[in-house]
Amino acid sequence: MSTIWLFFVFFLRKLSGLGASASWLCSRLPGRFRSVAITVCLVVTWEVSIGGDMFRRVLGKTLGFLGYTVQYGCIAHCAFEYIGEFVACSGPSMEPTITSHDVVFSERLSRHLCRIEKGDIVIAKSPFDPHMNICKRVIGLEGDKICTSGPSDVFKTHQYVPKGHVWLEGDNLRNSTDSRSYGPVPYALIRGRVCLKLWPPHNFGALNQSPTGRIVKRSD
Amino acid sequence: MAQQAGAGRRYVRAFVSGFFVAVPVTVTVLDRFAYVARVEGASMQPSLNPEGNVTGSDVVLLNRWSVRNYQVRRGDIVSVLSPKNPQQKIIKRVIALEGDFIKTLGYKNRYLKVPDGHFWIEGDHHGHSLDSNSFGPALRTPWRARCSVKCCVWCSHGVSCQVFGVQTTQMNVVWHIRGFFFFQVSLGLVHGRASHIIWPPNRWQRIEPSIPPERMPLLNWHADATEDEEKD
Numbered sequence: 017m018s019t020i021w022l023f024f025v026f027f028l029r030k031l032s033g034l035g036a037s038a039s040w041l042c043s044r045l046p047g048r049f050r051s052v053a054i055t056v057c058l059v060v061t062w063e064v065s066i067g068g069d070m071f072r073r074v075l076g077k078t079l080g081f082l083g084y085t086v087q088y089g090c091i092a093h094c095a096f097e098y099i100g101e102f103v104a105c106s107g108p109s110m111e112p113t114i115t116s117h118d119v120v121f122s123e124r125l126s127r128h129l130c131r132i133e134k135g136d137i138v139i140a141k142s143p144f145d146p147h148m149n150i151c152k153r154v155i156g157l158e159g160d161k162i163c164t165s166g167p168s169d170v171f172k173t174h175q176y177v178p179k180g181h182v183w184l185e186g187d188n189l190r191n192s193t194d195s196r197s198y199g200p201v202p203y204a205l206i207r208g209r210v211c212l213k214l215w216p217p218h219n220f221g222a223l224n225q226s227p228t229g230r231i232v233k234r235s236d
Numbered sequence: 237m238a239q240q241a242g243a244g245r246r247y248v249r250a251f252v253s254g255f256f257v258a259v260p261v262t263v264t265v266l267d268r269f270a271y272v273a274r275v276e277g278a279s280m281q282p283s284l285n286p287e288g289n290v291t292g293s294d295v296v297l298l299n300r301w302s303v304r305n306y307q308v309r310r311g312d313i314v315s316v317l318s319p320k321n322p323q324q325k326i327i328k329r330v331i332a333l334e335g336d337f338i339k340t341l342g343y344k345n346r347y348l349k350v351p352d353g354h355f356w357i358e359g360d361h362h363g364h365s366l367d368s369n370s371f372g373p374a375l376r377t378p379w380r381a382r383c384s385v386k387c388c389v390w391c392s393h394g395v396s397c398q399v400f401g402v403q404t405t406q407m408n409v410v411w412h413i414r415g416f417f418f419f420q421v422s423l424g425l426v427h428g429r430a431s432h433i434i435w436p437p438n439r440w441q442r443i444e445p446s447i448p449p450e451r452m453p454l455l456n457w458h459a460d461a462t463e464d465e466e467k468d
Contacts, residue, residue, distance in 0.1 A: 090260035097267060130322065141424035144353035146306045180320040204317035205424045 098124055100208065103139055105151050109192035113137070113224050114151065119215035120223075122208035132182070132203070133157075134231050137210040137223055140184065143201055151210065152184035152194050156232040158203075164196065175200075182206070189228055271298040271428050273315065275327055279359035283313065283443070284327070284433070295435035296327070296443070298428030306423045308333070308355060310453070311445030313430040316357065316421050325427055328357035328419065329447070336453035340418065347454075350420060358418040358451065 020039070042053045063071045100123040106116050114120065114137070122139045126132055134154055142148040156162050156177050165173045177183050181200035186192030195201060213219055275284045275294045284294045298315055308314055308330050318324040332338045334352050350356050433439050 087257050087261065090264040091256070093264045093267070094260045097263075141422075142353070143422045143424065144351070146353060146422070146424035146426075178320075180318065180322060202317075202319040202322070202422065202425060204319065204322040205422060 096124075098128065100124055100211075102214070103149070103151070103208075103210070107151075109186035109188050109194070110137070110151055110153070111188040111191075112227065113153075113187045114210075114213065117215075118213060118219070120151075120210045121212040121214055122210045124208045126209045127206050130203075132206060132209055134160075135226055138182075138184070138206050139208050139210060140201060140206045143198055143205060149207065150184070150194075152186050152192070153226055153231075154182050155185045155195070155230050156183040158182070160232040162195075162232060180204075183232075185228070185230055187227055189230070267300065268304070269299075269301050271300055271315075272296070272434070273298055273325070273327075279361050280313070280327060280329070281361040283329070283360050284430075292436055294433050294439060296430040297432045297434050299431045300428040302429050302431075303426050306426055308423075308426060308429065309445055311447045313443055313445075314357070315427040315430065316419075317425045317427055319419070319421055319425065326419075327430060328359050330355055331358050331418075331447060331451050332356040332453040333456075334423075336456050338451075338453045348420075353423050354420050355423060355426075356418065356420050360448075 038057050042050055042057065045053055060075070100121055103120050103122050105114050105118050105120060108116060126136075127138075132138060132154060134157060136154050137151065138154055139149050139151050142150050158177050158179050158181055160177050160183065161174050162177060162183050163172055164175045165171065177200050180203050182203055183195045183200050185194045185196065210223060213221060213223055273296060275296055278285055284296065296313075303314070310330055310333060312330045313327060314330055315325045315327045318326045332350050333355050334350050336350050336356070338348055338350065338356060340346060340348055348356075430443050432443060433441050
């Protein structure tokens with residue numbers, strides 16, 4: 017009801033197009049925002065029609081500023097989604113390669129081009145909680161045979177990594193929950209490949225090879 | 237000469253600036269808000285693609301904003317990134333969420349509790365036809381067999397199928413497979429929720445969430461304290 021009244025006010029002030037979109041937007045908002053939005057729209061309409069040229073200039077500048085914000089926001093989204101992002105790691109599962117509170121740069125291109133290889137450190141979404149990210153090393157790709165028994169077991173058990181999955185393990189084997197506990201991880205959950213360590217500054221640079229020697233040799 | 241060079245440079249600048257506005261905005265909208273996709277295959281009949289490829293496939297609008305926090309509801313049709321092929325997206329119906337106990341049809345465990353962070357998806361179709369290009373040379377006599385994991389490209393950890401009929405036309409074999417597609421997938425793989433069918437025009441409709449009554453979950457482990465009251 018109030019949105020229809022809002023549209024009527026816009027119509028009276030010869031701003032029908034803007035009025036239609038404004039009323040539709042206000043009708044989509046939940047209750048507590050709706051009254052605020054309608055008040056703002058009414059004030060703006062009044063000022064634009066009464067306040068004259070100066071207010072129109074201010075409104076034009078504001079809309080231009082919003083346009084730039086949208087454009088740069090979209091460019092930022094594309095950069096973080098397709099080029100790379102900065103990640104702060106926490107937890108002991110990748111020691112000594114990455115320690116807690118390190119900042120690394122993970123690039124997204126190799127994930128989108130499907131060029132993740134064995135031995136890469138990847139950031140992936142956790143299979144059990146999609147809001148959490150995990151940082152592990154790729155030990156085996158699809159089709160590889162992974163030895164899942166511990167070094168102290170007498171009988172060795174093996175598992176094949178299914179199609180479209182990868183086997184992830186942390187470098188700190190004693191203190192890491194990884195594919196040894198939750199199984200192979202779908203490739204599509206991988207977010208990016210860690211390529212550069214940025215903080216702390218004395219450790220700046222590329223990351224080391226796997227210290228565990230668990231990476232599967234080329235499977236035949 | 238100078239005017240032509242000036243006009244050319246202005247044109248190039250206008251083109252480049254337009255390009256740098258249009259492409260990021262389009263990519264952001266496709267990644268965050270809405271996505272349009274054509275549905276292929278018959279695993280969701282009769283809800284999607286009811287006549288197969290005869291009259292053309294359905295085109296659906298996928299709402300990516302509503303799944304940004306991985307909130308799916310039972311009965312939604314969602315598109316997920318395939319766990320078998322990371323560049324493919326599959327579209328199925330959500331049957332159960334994390335913590336639900338369900339009764340499965342043809343899976344290795346008869347009753348199953350969906351683990352945390354996962355959800356259970358199924359196709360609506362209870363029978364399916366495939367082309368022989370996946371299977372090899374034609375057979376002349378009909379035969380029954382339980383297809384094994386190695387031979388069937390459709391068999392993932394979630395497909396049980398019984399090959400029960402064959403008809404041959406030269407090298408083309410149509411295998412009638414009484415198959416049923418079901419998956420347990422991680423919530424992180426969810427891509428978007430199919431909200432509307434937008435093509436062909438005689439099939440314009442809003443997709444409503446609904447579960448077939450025989451596929452309802454048996455019970456839920458976590459108490460269903462708050463049901464999401466989304467005014468869509």
